[in-house]
Amino acid sequence: MSELLRVTDLTKRFPISKDAFVGAVNGISFELGAGETLGLVGESGSGKTTTGRCILRIIEPTSGSIIFDGVDITTQGDEALRRMRSKMQLVFQEPLASLNPRRTVSATLEEPLVLEGELSKRERRERVLETLKLVGLDSTSLGLYPAQLTSSEAQRIGVGRALVTRPKLVVLDEPTSALDSTVRAALLDVLQGIQAELGTSFLFISHDLTAVRRISHRVAIMYLGRLVEIAPTEELFAQQSHPYSRALLSAVLPVDPRAPLDPFVVEGEIPSAVNPKDECPFYSRCPLRTEECLEHFPGYVDVGENHRTACIHSSDLASKSNTELAAGRANRSAGLGVLGGA
């Protein structure tokens, strides 16, 4: 698999006052192969959406490099960047809101081709029809306005708009979160079909682990602006090497009512991203934390092929079951209680 995208040390800070900033994305690096899907997982506030926007330079990254198809897009001028947009596209979370209410489906789908300026009017029309078929719709929807579409159809148009120029990379930002479960599955099928046919690379940003597992070849997990673990999908779902990954996956409810619930649920919530310190971001909620974790952000350790994690206790984690982790958490709280009393 040849490399299409390499992100190195990507950082995005949003200043909020003279000496405070939100560290939305904090030095993350990963690569994406041609025809590959990388799932980018994290909870709200983890920086996954900002990452997606930075990669397409819809938001200007603060630092870091983004090599797309051999070109560092962080150094491109506006005009050159606009020309590159037909090769890297974005699909949005809100299917209806991301379509211009005053444009028909046909106008929406054709516009990227007009901007690209490479096809004749007839070719554009053919491409639009071809794309509609690709996303599972037919030409009857061409004359419709967004208000006349269901959210499932609208999201298919959103995908179609991103794919009409046959881009090499599509960033999908929570494309399924606004959809009901029955239509969500259908959209994932559409995406997989497209990848098989066109060889498009996807960066699939989502907090929906079910969807991520279904569509991704590899999964990267983000927490508080940091990438904490990245691994091939099945390997990650079988064996997590970062306590946060473990916590995230164990919190997912099985649909089978008889399946036992995983006892390991971390307490508390994601902390504030204002002026992040150089330490392990998960420290405040981690059952395995030690003093050492506060010294600096732990570097990445390889725990398998293509499997990296940013935890110094990963081997310790591997030896513990979720029940033990949950018990350890309880002991810790009890221990603190005794300490407080003394």
Place this chain on the structure above:
Amino acid sequence: MLDADQIPSGEDGAIEISNRTPLLLRLWGLLSGFERIITVSMFVILTLTVIGPWIAPKPTEKANPRWRLLHPSWEHYFGTDANGMDIFSRVLASFRVDVAIAVIATSISVILGSLIGVLIAQLEGTRSNGRGSRGLAEAALRILDVIQAFPVFIFAMVLVATRGTSSVNIVAAIAFVNLPVFIRLVRSEVLTLQSRPYAEAAQAIGNSNFRIGYRHLLPNAVPAVIVQISVTIGFAILLTAGLSFVGAGVSPPTPELGAMIAGGSRFLVTGQWWPAVFPGIFLAITVFTFAIFGETIGRLITGGFAAGRVTGGGMASLDPQSSPATGGVTAVTNTPNAPVAALSVPNHALELREDHHHPDRQVREHPKISDMTLLRVANLTVQFDSAEPDSLALDRVSLVINPGDRVGIVGETGSGKSVLVRSILQILPENAQVVSGDISVMGSSLSDMAPKDLRTLRGKTMAAILPNPKAQLNPLVRIGSIMATTLRLHEKGLNKEAVQSRCRAALEQVGISDPERRLRQYPHELSGGMAQRVCIALALLHSPKLLIADEPTSGLDVTVQRQVLDLLAELSDVQGAAQLIVTRDLAIVAHYCTWMGVMHQGRLVEFGRTLEIFDDPSHAHTRELLAAVQADVARGVHNV
């Protein structure tokens, strides 16, 4: 919008209606009586603008000293002026001058204003713009400030006085003074639209900044501009007349309302009122008509006209204060119910009959109705006013909840589950009608309950947890104060200490470790999970017997979601309160509810023990829902 989307059949309905009736007729139907009068008046004014001078019965610019200042009569309806000209004829003819000048001038301001407004907004916008372009926009805005700081009228006078009183100059002057109005309007509209996802989408596909502004955002700013156009034309007419009145505008003998009033005003003192009063009345009517017509169009664009499409518009504006969780007291939409027939027959059997794919279905166990029954919904049918007659938001829904039951209702967007919750809480929007059926809580029917008793019921007997916890807490009030207000709502005469300790205890109960600090905080200082805990604590203040939770974990992160659900389950075990959890997530129901129901297109298509339904779903839609999530299970997703 999200809630509005949940109302079934809205969009389809609108399309169908629009195909049947002509647009103009449909618009006419949406107008109130007063608005119809204004519309007719508008039509007359515009017609007179075109044909006024041609239908004038007398010459309009020919002086005739013999007929000087004649009283109104059948010969001269409005009398004659100092030059012996027929005032009625001149009034008819004057529309062409006044309205035409105003319309042309306003059109110029609209076109230039839109172009400049978009330009400024796009220079100003935060999307990848340098400091230079923002400085340029800033400078342009300051120039506008200076123009607008001048009194408009004097400014126009000076313009006309220095450049002469030709009609071109008058048009130019009026266009110029109105220009800032449209620049500012379009700029602010476009700035707002810049944050819409479709603006970002336009950028992502490679549109240039200005193309986004002119091709994508400007068309969406048009509704606001249209409203302003009519108002501005009215104002421009007044300005034209004003300029002419002081002699800086159209000069006699051209028939023009302002000049006519000026000419006639000096005779008022000598008793000849008609030369000034008749043009004055028509000027007032014209300006008034344009102003109100603008508002009418605005109402059609933003409200009524769209309502056909967004059937449940009222749902979105559901006042958070009206929920028992925040202890608000609001008017209750409580439509008198039709007499309920066959109350004792649960209609699940009827619904099951529809399913032909499952020959060996058995009649499921249902909760038993007894004296202890907490909530009973019987054959409830609810419809929205604007929807198609045959589409129901709720269609004969029956439900029984006994003490200690944990009941889950699942359904997709538009299945009617939110309408069910709001029906039970009696907080349906104004446009919802309870067609038939009844809801009773602990044996007493809600429909014939006095508003006062209903308020006691909500909060004390049943309480609700609604989605989006942060939006439900008044941002200006501390948590402690919100809780105290809610507590005192139903328990009067508690002293300060008692209230404090009760609130503390309530927060501790939901797992908040430092209640003292939380009580002093404002809602915005809380995280989503913490805010949801506070909302749960609020709902539990009066130890309700039934807790209704509508999507209690939507918008919360997975790890927090589990914490909240575990908390709810624990509370139910400890306090023995019944719970009704409404969600679109089957997994929540699978683990946290003993009974479950499936809603589809306003109907409760299946109801029974959770395990039984998961093992043996009988309705096609239940199977469809299960299949959608089990496809993922097959891949082992949940066995991590």
